[in-house]
Amino acid sequence: MSNTEKYISTFATTFDVGADTVPALKYQDIEAWDSVGHMGLIAALEEAFSITLDTDDIIDFSSFEKGKEILAKYNVAF
Numbered sequence: 001m002s003n004t005e006k007y008i009s010t011f012a013t014t015f016d017v018g019a020d021t022v023p024a025l026k027y028q029d030i031e032a033w034d035s036v037g038h039m040g041l042i043a044a045l046e047e048a049f050s051i052t053l054d055t056d057d058i059i060d061f062s063s064f065e066k067g068k069e070i071l072a073k074y075n076v077a078f
Contacts, residue, residue, distance in 0.1 A: 003049075004078050007071070010048050011064060014041045026063040049076050 001009070011022040015032040027033055033041070042058050045051075045067070051074040053061070061067050068078050 003076055006048050007045075007068070007076075007078065010044045011041065014044050023064050027061075045071070049074065051076070 008019050008022045011017070011025060012019045015025070015030060015037060017025075017030065017032070025033065027038065038058075038061070042053060042061065046053060049071065051071075053070070053074070057070045057073070061070055072078070
């Protein structure tokens with residue numbers, strides 16, 4: 001599984017949405033992506049990519065696209 005597929009799958013599984021809707025997601029666009037859902041997503045991404053995100057990056061993680069920028073700082077290539 002590529003990093004892109006893993007990234008999309010993590011979002012889809014965490015928020016119980018279809019993979020086709022994931023690329024457009026932004027924080028609080030859907031009910032599941034509230035503050036609790038956000039921390040669940042962060043935990044799932046940290047596990048999936050074997051990384052630990054800094055607090056500032058967790059706060060800045062506001063959309064699917066922004067997340068890709070943040071993960072690039074942790075050597076996750078898309």
